[in-house]
Amino acid sequence: MASIKRIGVITSGGDCGGLNAVIKGVARYAYSLGIESVVIPNGYAGLYNLVELDKVVLLNAERVSKIEASLAGSEAGHSRVKLSKIKDPNTYGRIKEGLKKFGIDALIISGGDDTGSVVVDLSSHGIPCIHVPKTMDLDLQPYSVGGDSAVNRISVFTRDLKTTGLSHNRILVIEVFGRYVGHTAFRGGVGAEADCILIPEIPADFDVVYDHMKTTYFGRVMRSDVKAGTYIIVVAEGLKNASGEMLYDESAGVDAFGHKKLAGAGKYIRQQLEKRLKSDPEVMDFMKKTGMYAPGVYEIPEVREVTPGHLVRCGGSSAYDVNFGYKAGAVAVLLLLEGKTGNTIVNVDGNKIHYMSTSEAIKRREVDIKEVALFESLGICFGRNPQKFEHEFSEVKDGIVRHL
Numbered sequence: 001m002a003s004i005k006r007i008g009v010i011t012s013g014g015d016c017g018g019l020n021a022v023i024k025g026v027a028r029y030a031y032s033l034g035i036e037s038v039v040i041p042n043g044y045a046g047l048y049n050l051v052e053l054d055k056v057v058l059l060n061a062e063r064v065s066k067i068e069a070s071l072a073g074s075e076a077g078h079s080r081v082k083l084s085k086i087k088d089p090n091t092y093g094r095i096k097e098g099l100k101k102f103g104i105d106a107l108i109i110s111g112g113d114d115t116g117s118v119v120v121d122l123s124s125h126g127i128p129c130i131h132v133p134k135t136m137d138l139d140l141q142p143y144s145v146g147g148d149s150a151v152n153r154i155s156v157f158t159r160d161l162k163t164t165g166l167s168h169n170r171i172l173v174i175e176v177f178g179r180y181v182g183h184t185a186f187r188g189g190v191g192a193e194a195d196c197i198l199i200p201e202i203p204a205d206f207d208v209v210y211d212h213m214k215t216t217y218f219g220r221v222m223r224s225d226v227k228a229g230t231y232i233i234v235v236a237e238g239l240k241n242a243s244g245e246m247l248y249d250e251s252a253g254v255d256a257f258g259h260k261k262l263a264g265a266g267k268y269i270r271q272q273l274e275k276r277l278k279s280d281p282e283v284m285d286f287m288k289k290t291g292m293y294a295p296g297v298y299e300i301p302e303v304r305e306v307t308p309g310h311l312v313r314c315g316g317s318s319a320y321d322v323n324f325g326y327k328a329g330a331v332a333v334l335l336l337l338e339g340k341t342g343n344t345i346v347n348v349d350g351n352k353i354h355y356m357s358t359s360e361a362i363k364r365r366e367v368d369i370k371e372v373a374l375f376e377s378l379g380i381c382f383g384r385n386p387q388k389f390e391h392e393f394s395e396v397k398d399g400i401v402r403h404l
């Protein structure tokens with residue numbers, strides 16, 4: 001067992017639900033073993049500048065009790081800084097000096113794929129560290145804290161937006177974060193009973209989307225006694241068109257990690273639908289039959305994009321994320337003591353602590369589109385012609401894959 005007296009806690013990348021539970025899990029479990037833990041503020045930028053600090057915040061019982069696990073975001077703060085990109089030949093030497101200055105023997109770092117790549121990097125430079133998976137994108141191999149909270153938030157505001165959609169007979173396109181994968185758009189969209197969910201794993205065919213929208217939305221308004229209806233599309237920001245090209249707006253620039261900021265998929269979909277509505281001869285008839293038609297003013301149904309942005313990951317943490325965060329943070333201390341640096345916590349199932357190498361854990365996990373076909377059979381459009389759900393059976397005998 002490694003001799004560790006003091007652990008530094010870092011959170012890095014985008015904020016999200018469950019992170020404060022990770023911090024509390026680390027601090028309380030370490031304390032129960034007689035080990036101190038301290039906050040290294042503001043992610044890797046803070047780690048790089050640790051040596052300049054006068055003091056670090058000790059996560060003693062009093063300080064920890066002031067952290068609210070059910071609040072999203074992180075008491076430790078964040079930045080999107082990749083250490084290997086810092087223009088300083090002595091980056092790692094400087095970090096080691098900072099750690100030495102405050103007697104920090106090892107690190108527990110919570111973050112996504114970018115953060116994990118730095119965990120691998122720090123480990124290879126002889127700094128003991130364990131990775132607790134965190135990202136609302138859910139694109140890591142194991143579950144990551146923040147995912148469930150984001151899915152719930154997407155589901156709630158998408159459902160809420162239906163009242164506006166219904167009042168104005170609007171077609172709403174809700175663009176959500178998720179980077180290059182569609183996990184949160186998919187699960188949040190299903191949770192809100194969205195009509196159409198567009199994810200990067202399935203290049204979108206806008207003729208298919210238009211036809212689905214027309215059948216569903218036109219039918220709804222026509223059948224309604226008060227001639228009211230809406231159509232809800234949830235789109236992941238990393239959406240691709242039928243040729244596999246991403247639909248984001250180039251002018252959005254890049255973040256500090258060097259990733260393109262994704263924005264514009266919602267706007268693109270709106271334009272595609274408006275173009276088809278304007279050139280479809282049946283639309284005027286629909287507008288007239290439903291009493292919506294006003295010449296020169298209101299000739300096609302309105303399509304609006306809504307971009308909730310950071311609202312998908314702020315505010316509160318789901319109970320699931322508080323549970324996962326607590327236990328993942330706590331057992332990260334045990335993995336550190338076991339000397340298993342450069343590893344990621346996967347889960348705690350009973351008394352079994354599952355972990356995997358961080359370099360494996362950060363390999364991008366996409367939506368398994370085999371499962372999408374099941375939801376297509378239930379009537380949800382995924383921007384392609386619905387496919388048959390090719391299922392197979394598998395009997396569970398000796399154990400169940402548990403999540404909580």
Ligand code: F6P
Binds near residue numbers: 014112136137177
């Ligand atoms: O990786 C998490 C995430 O929320 C992505 O889904 C999104 O593209 C990005 O962060 C936004 O990051 P920022 O807060 O730096 O704008």
